[in-house]
Amino acid sequence: MGSDRVFSHAIEVRFRDCDPMGHVNHAVFLTYLEQARFAYWRAVSHNTPGPGAGIIIARVECDFRAPILMGDPIDVRLWVSEIGRSSFMLDYEIVRLTDERVVATARTVIVAYDYSAGRSVPIPDDMRARLEQARLTPAGR
Numbered sequence: 817m818g819s820d821r822v823f824s825h826a827i828e829v830r831f832r833d834c835d836p837m838g839h840v841n842h843a844v845f846l847t848y849l850e851q852a853r854f855a856y857w858r859a860v861s862h863n864t865p866g867p868g869a870g871i872i873i874a875r876v877e878c879d880f881r882a883p884i885l886m887g888d889p890i891d892v893r894l895w896v897s898e899i900g901r902s903s904f905m906l907d908y909e910i911v912r913l914t915d916e917r918v919v920a921t922a923r924t925v926i927v928a929y930d931y932s933a934g935r936s937v938p939i940p941d942d943m944r945a946r947l948e949q950a951r952l953t954p955a956g957r
Contacts, residue, residue, distance in 0.1 A: 821950050822895045823859065825852035826913075829888050840884040846876060849908055849922055852892035856906075860946045874903065875925035882912070882919040889913040896951040902936040903927045904947055 827848050835841045884890060891911045898905040908922040928939045939947070 822893050823852070823856045823950070825855045825892045825894075827851060827890050827892060829884060829886055829890060831886060834886050838885055840886075840888075842878075842880060845878055845880070845910065845920055845922070848890070848892050848910060849876070849878070849894075849924065852894050852908065853906065853924070856894055860950060870929045870931045872927050872929045873924055874927045876922065878920055878922040880920050882917055884910070884912065884919055890919070896947050897923070899939070899944065899947050899951060902938050904939065 829840060833840045833844045833847075889912070891913055892908060893911060894906050894908045896904060897907040903925055906924050906926065908920075908924075909918050910920040910922070911917065912919050927936045928943070929935070930937045
């Protein structure tokens with residue numbers, strides 16, 4: 817990775833994360849993404865619980881490339897890949913640290929949202945500025 821625009825979050829695989837076959841259950845991968853995303857927001861928002869406006873996850877996609885087993889040390893790496901008017905994308909890699917193998921890639925589409933009006937809104941300027949600072953361009957990736 818090597819870029820300061822890639823956020824890294826270490827995760828310890830817990831016994832409860834695994835299915836009877838000893839693999840991390842596929843649904844747990846989304847929890848790992850959420851843990852990393854929340855740690856990212858804390859880091860860029862100066863320890864506030866969110867980015868300053870309501871947000872919702874509009875889409876999640878995850879491609880599984882290799883199993884994660886109990887005891888595997890993993891790292892979830894994420895970066896801002898696209899920013900639109902009212903939404904932005906975070907891209908992720910889940911990496912097994914023992915061999916640096918990418919075990920999954922993922923993407924979330926996140927929408928700025930007004931909960932009282934029940935609709936999307938433009939990304940607030942302060943959030944947009946933080947996202948722009950963290951954005952990776954295709955050449956930087």
